[in-house]
Amino acid sequence: MDDELRILAPDSARPRVQQxxxxxxxxLAGGGAMAAAYLAACGGSTGEGGGGGSGGGGGDDGEDAxxxxxxxxxxxxxxxxxxxxxxxxxxxxxxxxGYRSELGPKVSVSGYGSNDExxxxxxxxxxxxxxxxxxxxxxxxxxxxxxxxxxxxELIPNLANLSPAFTKTDYDPGxxxxxxxxxxxxxxxxxxEKVSEQPASIKEVFDLLKTPKFKSLRxxxxxxxxxxxxxxxxxxxxxxxxxxxxxxxxxxxxxxxVKPNVDTISSTFIDRATRGEIDFGMGWNGDIRRAIEALxxxxxxxxxxxxxxxxxxxxxxxxxxxxxxxxxxxxxWIDFVLDPANAGTEMNYHQYPxxxxxxxxxxxxxxSDPVINVPDDKxxxxxxxxxxxxxxxxxxxxxxxxxAA
Amino acid sequence: MAIASAxxxxxxxxxxxxxxxxVAGVALLVAAVGVYTQMGTLGLSLAPALVLLLxxxxxxxxxxxxxxxxxxxGEVDHAGYPFALALPSLAYYCAFFLIPLGFLILFAVAxxxxxxxxxxxxxxxxxxxxxxxxxxxxxxxxxxxxxVGTLLIVLVGYPLAYWIVRYAPENRRGLLLALIVIxxxxxxxxxxxxxxxxxxxxxxxxxxxxxxxxxxxxLEVLYTTGAIQLGLVYNYLPLFVLPLYAALGRMDWGLVxxxxxLGASQWAAFRQITLRLTAPGLITGxxxxxxxxxxxxxxxxxxxxxRVDLIGNVIQRLFLEAQDYALGSAxxxxxxxxxxxxxxxxxxxxxxxxxxxxx
Numbered sequence: 200m201d202d203e204l205r206i207l208a209p210d211s212a213r214p215r216v217q218q219x220x221x222x223x224x225x226x227l228a229g230g231g232a233m234a235a236a237y238l239a240a241c242g243g244s245t246g247e248g249g250g251g252g253s254g255g256g257g258g259d260d261g262e263d264a265x266x267x268x269x270x271x272x273x274x275x276x277x278x279x280x281x282x283x284x285x286x287x288x289x290x291x292x293x294x295x296x297g298y299r300s301e302l303g304p305k306v307s308v309s310g311y312g313s314n315d316e317x318x319x320x321x322x323x324x325x326x327x328x329x330x331x332x333x334x335x336x337x338x339x340x341x342x343x344x345x346x347x348x349x350x351x352x353e354l355i356p357n358l359a360n361l362s363p364a365f366t367k368t369d370y371d372p373g374x375x376x377x378x379x380x381x382x383x384x385x386x387x388x389x390x391x392e393k394v395s396e397q398p399a400s401i402k403e404v405f406d407l408l409k410t411p412k413f414k415s416l417r418x419x420x421x422x423x424x425x426x427x428x429x430x431x432x433x434x435x436x437x438x439x440x441x442x443x444x445x446x447x448x449x450x451x452x453x454x455x456x457v458k459p460n461v462d463t464i465s466s467t468f469i470d471r472a473t474r475g476e477i478d479f480g481m482g483w484n485g486d487i488r489r490a491i492e493a494l495x496x497x498x499x500x501x502x503x504x505x506x507x508x509x510x511x512x513x514x515x516x517x518x519x520x521x522x523x524x525x526x527x528x529x530x531x532w533i534d535f536v537l538d539p540a541n542a543g544t545e546m547n548y549h550q551y552p553x554x555x556x557x558x559x560x561x562x563x564x565x566x567s568d569p570v571i572n573v574p575d576d577k578x579x580x581x582x583x584x585x586x587x588x589x590x591x592x593x594x595x596x597x598x599x600x601x602x603a604a
Numbered sequence: 605m606a607i608a609s610a611x612x613x614x615x616x617x618x619x620x621x622x623x624x625x626x627v628a629g630v631a632l633l634v635a636a637v638g639v640y641t642q643m644g645t646l647g648l649s650l651a652p653a654l655v656l657l658l659x660x661x662x663x664x665x666x667x668x669x670x671x672x673x674x675x676x677x678g679e680v681d682h683a684g685y686p687f688a689l690a691l692p693s694l695a696y697y698c699a700f701f702l703i704p705l706g707f708l709i710l711f712a713v714a715x716x717x718x719x720x721x722x723x724x725x726x727x728x729x730x731x732x733x734x735x736x737x738x739x740x741x742x743x744x745x746x747x748x749x750x751x752v753g754t755l756l757i758v759l760v761g762y763p764l765a766y767w768i769v770r771y772a773p774e775n776r777r778g779l780l781l782a783l784i785v786i787x788x789x790x791x792x793x794x795x796x797x798x799x800x801x802x803x804x805x806x807x808x809x810x811x812x813x814x815x816x817x818x819x820x821x822x823l824e825v826l827y828t829t830g831a832i833q834l835g836l837v838y839n840y841l842p843l844f845v846l847p848l849y850a851a852l853g854r855m856d857w858g859l860v861x862x863x864x865x866l867g868a869s870q871w872a873a874f875r876q877i878t879l880r881l882t883a884p885g886l887i888t889g890x891x892x893x894x895x896x897x898x899x900x901x902x903x904x905x906x907x908x909x910x911r912v913d914l915i916g917n918v919i920q921r922l923f924l925e926a927q928d929y930a931l932g933s934a935x936x937x938x939x940x941x942x943x944x945x946x947x948x949x950x951x952x953x954x955x956x957x958x959x960x961x962x963x
């Protein structure tokens with residue numbers, strides 16, 4: 200059978216038949232017209248989009264304004280909104296309001312739960328954050344990857360208030376990319392009514408966790424390969440930054456050994472801890488202090504261990520991503536929180552030590568609390584984390600095996 | 605009288621034409637993935653990238669029509685519907701499914717450079733790492749969890765659907781179906797978190813269970829694998845009930861009456877008539893529920909307390925925390941391959957059942 204279609208129809212039907220036959224061509228032609236329209240529209244809009252998105256700063260080449268650090272000459276505070284990506288519950292909303300009334304831009308806040316998540320978000324692009332809060336090792340990684348910009352010191356006169364020890368951190372000496380926000384330590388806490396023992400170091404904590412008594416207690420660990428591996432390595436007396444496979448394997452084995460007594464692995468545990476639903480857990484001193492205070496009001500005692508020997512101490516920093524559209528406003532935010540009064544407000548809120556000299560307004564109990572004000576000789580024995588690609592893979596592997604156990 | 609004729613250009617023998625068309629289609633896809641890979645290096649922001657992706661839909665449309673034109677497959681369109689009408693959805697499918705799949709394959713054979721960077725190439729070592737005993741163990745555990753979850757859903761969902769079709773009053777059926785489907789309109793995450801409250805030892809459900817002596821002490825299921833199973837059943841039940849309801853509704857219940865008239869017991873009639881005739885619907889529902897369960901990662905984190913890892917969690921962590929896109933893609937493809945086996949099984953079973961029982 201040949202491929203030809205023969206239609207027998209009266210003459211008057213000729214136009215309609217021709218129409219039917221040509222409909223297929225029309226469909227394709229229509230599609231082609233649509234595609235052409237898309238291309239034309241697209242070409243136009245990307246041109247406009249590129250020019251319009253330059254944001255604050257100067258006017259010469261719109262695209263690069265966000266990439267070049269702003270100078271005081273073109274440093275008018277943009278109208279905002281200032282988009283801050285922060286850890287959850289980590290800055291006082293009163294400071295957001297104070298910034299707005301003093302400088303103008305509205306502050307909009309987005310949350311994340313780990314440095315890896317923040318790194319992934321910055322790499323993926325999409326949201327244009329103006330301020331991010333990476334931990335020390337993440338600052339180094341982000342600076343190397345070009346994800347954050349060097350700071351313009353003229354826009355941050357209050358930088359002079361920073362404690363001298365924090366102007367020469369090993370991840371960012373000279374505060375080129377970041378300004379310390381607060382620092383803290385990772386350790387363990389427990390309810391004294393459930394746990395009568397008093398371990399004095401991370402090693403003793405892990406020995407305790409292996410005892411059968413802990414099967415019936417509610418134990419919580421933090422999420423993340425880097426955190427868990429760091430604690431296990433500290434318990435075994437190794438450096439938390441080691442890349443030696445044998446040491447990492449021994450840390451993994453330790454974690455697997457205590458896994459049967461670990462009930463939950465979650466970094467969003469603070470509500471539960473505050474309600475007293477966790478008997479023993481891993482946490483950061485500022486967060487735990489809040490839980491301790493809340494429980495004390497209900498006559499329940501929780502203690503936080505400031506360990507002998509090694510543990511992880513970390514510094515969280517303010518940094519400005521390269522994709523920021525309001526870099527001047529971002530610099531002004533950093534300047535704002537370095538003011539002694541505002542720094543005091545921050546410290547009262549998240550209860551971590553803030554390295555600002557002459558800080559004012561801090562509650563007395565907070566200022567003298569040993570959980571927060573870790574003595575220098577103990578800090579000298581602690582390590583802060585350094586992240587490398589290989590180390591990250593090793594720790595992720597340890598974490599996956601820990602979770603699969 | 606007039607004779608009009610419409611012909612297709614250059615008729616080519618049908619099988620060879622289809623082969624040429626297929627090769628042209630695959631070549632086009634490879635070219636598209638290649639172009640998109642390079643676009644990634646331009647660092648476009650979201651809006652222009654999305655627009656460029658959307659353009660690919662009409663481009664594929666035109667290309668598909670063009671290929672068809674050139675090749676002239678010589679097939680007769682059945683029932684008067686020209687094949688050209690299928691091209692838009694094919695184009696959409698290409699742009700939003702096949703191209704991302706192409707990316708996944710590209711990442712899976714690339715070499716990871718750390719912190720999310722990859723070196724494009726042809727490196728199969730990711731698959732070897734993916735087949736490591738650790739991941740196989742997690743996959744098997746996921747398989748077990750999903751199988752148990754599916755079984756529980758069948759045990760809960762089948763009687764539910766059966767009751768709605770057979771015993772519920774006709775005018776209430778819509779309402780009952782709505783009651784099942786409406787929770788499904790809430791976000792998945794919110795439903796899971798709400799279940800956190802339901803299973804909490806401080807909620808009234810726990811108090812009632814304790815009062816009824818079904819548990820000694822407050823409800824302890826939260827943050828265990830039991831909670832994960834319950835969460836899976838709760839979240840995926842509507843997906844199972846709906847196709848099953850459709851299959852049961854389509855069945856001719858007169859056959860069951862005839863069977864009982866001829867002396868079969870209720871149970872025999874159910875087993876031999878209802879169960880067999882609705883088998884395709886049952887299989888569809890089971891697969892519709894089993895396959896998403898295999899990829900589940902939210903429920904273990906929220907209801908399981910993060911203690912247990914399913915394969916979805918492992919892949920998510922590889923992408924978002926370890927930023928090892930190569931290994932993550934390889935694992936994802938391996939899991940997809942394993943699940944395809946089940947899909948093939950479904951196709952085989954349903955075709956066979958339809959041939960035998962004509963339902």
